[in-house]
Structures are given as C-alpha cells and as structure tokens.
Amino acid sequence: MSWRRCVFRCERKSTLFGLPKEDTARNLWLRFIYSPVPEQYNTNIRVCSAHFTEDCFLNLGEYKAGCAQRLLLKSGAVPTLPGQSGASDSQLSTSQQALGSERLSTSSRSRDVSCQTDSIETLPAASPKTRSVGTQLSLGTLKGTHARSKGTQSSPPITFPPHKRPCLALDEEEGDTDISESIAEPHDSAVTEESGLLEQTSYNVSKYIVFESCLRELFETCPLCETKCDVQCRRMGSYVSFTQHCPKCSYHRKWESQPVVGSTPVGNLLVSAATYFCGASFIQFEKICKAMQLQIIQYDTFRRHARNYLEPAVIHKWNLDQKNLFSKLQEGGKVAVAGEMRADTSGHSAKYGSYTLMHPDSDTILDMQLVQSDEVGGSFHMEKEGLKRCLDHLEANRLTVEYITTDRHPQIQKFLRERNIVQFYDVWHFEKGLSKKLDRLSQKKGCEILKKWLCSIKNHVYWSATSSTSGPEKVAKWTSLLNHIQNKHIHENPEFPKCAHPEKVSRDPKKWFQPGSMPLYKVEKILNNKRVLKDVEKLSHHHKTSSLEAFHRVILRFAPKNVVFSFIGMLCRLYLAAMHYNENAEREQATTTSGQPMNKVVFSKSKKDECTAKPLKAAPSYDYVADLMKLVFEEVFADPAPFVEELKQIPIPSFLSSQFERPLKEEAVDRHISCFSQGAVESLQTVHMYQGTPAEHWGGRTQVFCPK
Template sequence: MRSVGTQLSMGTLSSFHLRSKGIQATYYGHDVGTQTTEMFPDVQLSSTPVRGSVFRPSKRPRLVLDEEEESELNVEPTDSTYNPDSVVTEESELAIDPQPDHSDNKYIVFESCLRELFVSCPVCKTKCVVQSRRRGTFVAFTQLCEKCNYYRQWQSQPIVGSTPLGNLLLSAATYFTGGSFKQLEKIFKAMKLQMMHFVTFRIHARNFIEPTIIHKWKQDQLNLIRQLQEGGNVAVAGDMRADTPGHSAKFGSYTIMHMETNKILDLQLVQSNGVGGSYHMEKEGLKRCLDKLESNGLAVDYIVTDRHPQIQKYLRDLNITQFYDVWHFEKGFSKKLDKLSKMKDCEVLKKWLHSIKNHVYWSAISSESGPEKVAKGNSLQNHIQNVHVHENHLFPKCEHPDKVSRDPKNGSNQV
C-alpha cells in the first residue's frame, strides 16, 4: 500500500470508508468516541458532508472532497488487523488552535507542477478530466474520473465571502508598504506571475483597506488623547503639505504633532475652493486641528509653526505662544546668503554657507532661552571676522578651540 496525491488508500471505495482525527459524522452500526462512519460498498458519499448530518445516496454516485476535508482526512489500511477503536483519541488531542490565514506561508508554484497532482485518479489510476479556473492570484482545479466517478475540487487559497484571500492580502501589502501597483504589476508580468487588475486593487482599497486604516487611526488617536489628558497642557508643532507648490494647490493636509512623543495628534484635509483659495488653507487646517484638541479637553501650551502671516495673527488672537520652526528660518536665511555670496565682493561667503546653516541649528538646540539664541546667532558676525570675544554677557566667548586657517583667502579662523 502506498499513499499518493491526496493520501487516499487504494481500497477506500472497495470495502468501507473511515474518518478520524476530529471529523464528526454518523456511524451506521455502533457508536465509538470519534463518531466515525463505516460505509459498505452499496453506500456512497454524494457531497461534502455537513457535521451532524446523515449521508443520503445521490443520483450520480461520486466522492467529493474539498481542501479542508483533505487536510483532515486520515485513511488507514483496511487489512484484517485494523481496529477502528484503536484510533480513538481524547478530546484534548483533537483540539488544535487554528492558524490565521494571513500569517500562513505562501509559495510560488508552477501550474505544470499543480496539474501533475490531478492528472490521474487516486482510486483507479485512470486519466482524469481536469478543468481550471483563475481569478488573479487564485486558481482552482476540478478533477473528474469518468471511470469511477471520483470527483474533487481544489483551491489554491481560502475565499472570504467571494474574495480570494491572496488577492486581498496582496492589495493590502502593496497599500500598507506604500508600494506602487504599477511597479508591482511590471514585476509580476516579468515573472509571468498571475495577478489581479488595477480595478480589483482599487475595489479592495475602497471597501476593505481604507476603512480599516481609518478605523485604526481613530482608535490610536483616541488612546493617545486620553493619555495626554492626564498630563495637562501639551506642546505641539504644526505644518501643512500641499499637492502642488506655490499658490495653485487644490488640496492640503495640515498635521499637528506632539513635541514630546513625536506622535501625530490630528490631521486635517483642506480643499482650496472651500476656504476661498489656497492661501487660506494653512490657517483653516490649523484651526480645525486646534478645534479637535479643544473638543477633547487638550489645552495647547505652545506651538511651533512656520512664519505664515495669517498663522501669526490667528495664534496671537488666541493668546497661544508661537515659536518658529528652525528649518523654515534657516531656509529663508540661506536663500538671502546664497544671493549675497554671488556678489563680487562677497565670494568668500560661499565657503561659509554650510557652517552658517549648522550654526543656526546649533544656536536653537543648545540654548535654553530666547535671548540666548539671539546672542549665539549674532556672534556669527564676529566669528567670521576672526573675533571670538563678544559683548553680550549671555554668550561672551565662542566655545570652539582656536584654530588658524591655512587658506589665506578665508581671512579668518575656520571651525
């Protein structure tokens, strides 16, 4: 005796059919612990059994096995020494924790290798009629033996409702990782891997993935706000990102971030034609974010933003302390210096541009108060002239060691 294909013994249909390992069915004769079924040659299975139901003969006798039954089916040799009572196990041994489908391992399988499993009948070894059906990454095979009426349906992946799970997981993995469906489609076509269409991908995103993301975001946002409510006033930073640069943007998303945890507190999408133009989108986005925090009982201690004029006036009216973002300040300052360095008498400034940018960030990070930041920033004028002692008592001397430049064109010490 040798097991092939579906691990169905050669004498399964000739004598009787036994099920074990947790399959619940009806036993014609006497009861045993696992409720196995003894089937005589004149009784045939007609369809996939339902737990607790009684099997009835069909008009066309055939054996139907699905993927779940094949994994649970265990047929023992039907020799004279075989005893059905010997395979009875305890209920604790039958309880198996099911593994989630999404965490199951997946493999790349060639179609020719799959068809080898369905070419011949596992009962009578006759060549079978095999039909296939495909939906994206999903493939199903139907096997029918015209000689003994053996019939089987096999699926490459589970189906949730009417959606193949592999297609849905591929769409989710592409969406969650920020990948491009078009690039992924090129890779699949290069390998001749079967894949669903872009329309299917968008259906998955609209019906499953995006609602899941929104639900998860609202849950995490509510949990974070509840944690911050216990700590009093919060320090936040806000900025807007538009779909196009300049004043021709149609959409913009304004984001508020908690400064201590670097976690996003709120995000608001603003459309320009709903607020009177793209110039007003940033103020509207900030207003909606602050309203969201206020409605949840969070008071703002201070906020870090860019130097947008409308933002400054709006925060001043609300009596909220505002700080400028260092990146925006350094960006505008560097543009002016870069323009100045192109003048004939200021060419030496080009060699200082990178150090000046670093000095701006260092002044903001290393200072504990606003006047100290100003004192360190103004020390740059003396530093580039090789003067390292300053009149301001908050920063009376440069902190770097003395280092004489070997380049005569610099005209100063360089750090």
C-alpha cells in the first residue's frame, strides 16, 4: 500500500499524518486502522485529517483563515471518524466549521517552518519596532500564506532519496559543544509528512552574512496583533533557528537559517566541503571567523564530515577520472612517462614520500602513490617503492611504458634495468648537479675565469641533449666543449669534426682557457668524468620533468610541509592537487581587452641583476570543486556506505609510533621534571669547577647526565 495516500484510500486532497512515536497513542491508532492489530504492518502508513474530530487539531481556525499551510495534530490525538471519500480539508461539515470558529480565539495559531533545533537560548523581550529590515522579509509578508522558508530559490533543488541512510561505523553529526539538546525533534523534522521524502535542499545557491540583531527584529513583534513576543534562539555551528510565540493571541511559528537533512545542517557541511576541496586550512579559517565573531562549526565536526563524506568523495572522483584517462591512453599503444618523488619534509627525515607519474605529451598526472617511511625501512627507499607501485598500477590497467624520464637516482637506475624499461635522464637535474660542482670550482683561487663560462656551459648541456637522439653523437658534442673554451673550433672527434657556429677571433687571450693550465685541467676532470659521459648519452632529448616541479609547487598549496596530515588526509590532498593541475595545466595566455597577449617580468632569485619576461596565464578554473560538491550532496551524503567501502580498500599503514611501547603520561611527566631539576642543580654545581663538582668535564664542555 502506498504511503503517499491515506490508508483508507480516501480520494481527496488533505493533510496526512503518520503514526505517532508514543507507544500508547500508536496502539490506539492501530486499533482504529486494523481490527485486530496484525503482528506485522507497514510503519509508513498515513491517516488523513478526515478521520479526526475538530478538537484533535491544533490550528483549525488558523488553517481555515489561510495562515497555515497544513493542519497540526495535538499530542495524543487519535482518529475516530470513518471519514468521507472525496471530501477535503476545506469541505468540513457545518458542525465542524462552527466548532472551529468558536475555538479560533482560544486555540494557538501556529505556523510550522520545519525547524531543526538544538539548545535553547531565551532572548530578552524588546519593545516592538516598526522599522523594516532589508535583510529579511517584512511584517506584511508574514500575514500571508507561505511555504517553509528556504532562504534562496535561485538554483534547482536536489532531491534526496526517501530511504534512510545506512548506519556506518562512523560518527554522525551531533553538533558542537555549545548545544545542549538534540537537533532532531519528532514533530519538527526536515521530512515532509505529506510525501515522506526528505526536504529538498539546494547547496549551490547564494549565501549571505546576516547579523543576529537584524534577525531578532523580525521576531520581536507578532505579525497579527503586533504584540511583543517571546523568542527563543537555537544555534548549531553556522545554523540558527528562531521560535516565536505571542502571549496574547498565541501566534506561534518557527524559522531556520538553512535546510537540515537528517541531523546535519546543509550549511555546516558546505563549510567543511568548501574548506577541504579548496585545500585551505580549517584552523586558519576558524581564526578568521572568530576574529569577526562569525559562527562556525568546530574542528571535530569538520573532521567527522571529512571522514564520513569528503574523503570518500575525493577518492571516488580520482579513481573515476583516472579510469577515464587510462581508457584514452590505451587506444594509443605504449606511453612515455616522466616520474619524480616528493617528500613531505627535507632530508632523510620525511614521513611520507609521494611518487608522481606524468604523461608529458598531454601534461597530465597519470598516477600518484603515497609511501610511508616505515613501510620500506627508511626515507631513502621511498622513491623506489613509489615508482614500483606506479608501474604496477599502469600494468594492471593494460598500459605499457615505452620509456621513462627521471632523475639520476642510483636505485632507480638499477630497478629500471631489471624491469627492462628504457630510462632517460632529465636535463635540468643533470645541469643542476654539474653546475654545483662548477660553481664551487669557480670560487677557488686561480679559477676565476670559469665564472665567465658558467652560462655557456649550462646552455651547452641543453644543446647537447636536445640536438640529437644518438648517444655517441651526444658525447661527441659534449666533449667538443673543452676545445671551444680554448678557442679551438676544429675537433679530432669524427662524430663532430667542427663547430657549427662561425669562428670568432678574440684579441683578448684572457677570455679563453690556456692549454695545460690548472683551471683547464680541473674543468676537464669534471666534464670528462666517466659517469658524466655515461649520463650524457642518456639525456632526454624530448621530455623534461620541469612540469613535475611545477606540480610539486601546486602540492604546497594543498599540503604544506609544515602541517602534519594523516595518511588518508595526505593522499586526498595529493589527489586534489592533481585534479587542480590536470584541469589548469593547458591554460592559455591571458589577453587584454583589445586581444593583446599579456606578459609579466620575473626577476631571478640567483641572478638578481637579470629578469625575464614570461607569458601571463589566464585565471585558473575550479570545475573539479563543483563536481565534488555535486557528488557529496547528491550521492555520498544520501548513501555513503559504498563510497566508504571504496576508501577502505586503500591499505593504510600504522602510525610510526605504533612500533614503540607508549609509556604512561604521568611517568613521562615525572621523568621530564626529574631530568630538568637534576640538570639545573648540576649546572649550578659546575660553576666552581674545582670544588668537588660531580659533573663530568670533557673537551672543555660540561656534560650533565640525567637519570633514566
């Protein structure tokens, strides 16, 4: 039987009422509906208003006067009338209408605005004011018949499914610490009793900052008799509701600032989602809101939202986007990739290491793997493990790597040789390592002439790498540099017998390296090193990892190195950075109103006297944030179970401290105090070195040993 109609199949438009929560009243309802009461029955059945007497309604007169949208039942009301098929609420019997007119003056006029509330804060009564408040509705508007206020109506609403969200092994929204009551009320829920569906809400409509003083003025006076009213305020994070009651005419209504689904205000979830998806820090955002006294959710609520809805949505969207990208690349056969690792901290003390594979032809992030240091025995081995996981993931999706461009990490070289994958070295990393050695050499006495050639040598690195794909020819062009710095343009190497540029004769011999000199010998030792010559043959002739360096700068916006994240939190922020980069990697150059391309002047950090002009890119887009918002509010929030299961499939390593035995907090505090006190005493005793001090002196220093 459909619960959208009366259980007695009354063909009419009327108000439907569900079974009461109280057991006594529920049993009376069931005895009226079923005779006898069955062991099993549909809990979603509805009974229309035609089966109740006039004294069962709380707002009969107000409903007939047009001040209420639907009838309200009194607590404990029981249906007793058989009803009339085809009748409606407006076609009540004459006796009912007469009785309703007599009860109008004494019954409470009520207007239900579906308020989900928490703790109660009684506001002080104030004298009525006639000044209109532009931020909300006027007093004349309140006298008419209106549906439940939703704040805004500009965007299409979102329909949530009628079924109840499955219970997860996760914490649900319970509100902030300043809430003393439960937000869910039996008769003021966000469920429409006429249809049984969750209230339709919109998340992509405009929002405004409204002062509480402006809201109070809307509820201070009664819209019917203009008498000073009793007002109660209820808060929950960014959510606020007001309950207005007139002591003279018993006018009653409730208003809420935002829709509420289940026990979660939509605005509170929006704050968490916008903060997380944009890569912002909730702690910093909370400081901003506290500075301006803007009500906001607490950090614990933010973490519940992230754990239950936001992080599962990020994982799902990344997997979906990656699957679509792999499908496109499978059509083109083998792929060329570039890879590099990024650590969350500098040096070998990093906790996390993320290895990234990029498709250089489309400048798109293909895959990212996050590795914790204790998984591989230390930070030094994270790069190899990250690359291994990336390559395994590509092979599992039927993608064959043609060649890969990386840095010159020895572990990576050996690993790729064992997997029979062609490897090329990134030119920038090669030039960076070589330039450091040459810069140190140019600082030494007698080698100052090398400073004039540093820029030319750097340019020669890129020219040798990109001019040809043949290894021996690259080496021949590379070794010709030594003849060039001596002003020799004819070479003995048959692969490259002569320089391609025209000969330039200089009258100043100090510009060139002299044959047999010590500076030339030291430069030749660096440039003709066996490892250098071997690496020159494998320099990448086409692709570079400079785009990966740019992507690593994007990661800093989402996962700064001075902030500690959990494993899933770090992984989700890496995925968000990848979504942002993939969406904005191929941005066009910005133009003026007349269509002229725009450029910017950038000064070099290392060369303070030099500047270069670079094209100014257009403003980035954030379509991925809109997609994530839609995913959260239309799918994840309605049924988070499958998304959470997808997240649980990711293997999460244990905490680094889990391998150690955790001492009691009291013992750690006592040890710290005892160590500090003992150190202070021994420091005073070491002032007089030869007066029987117990401190131990060694190497001119005083060592204080604290008891363990």
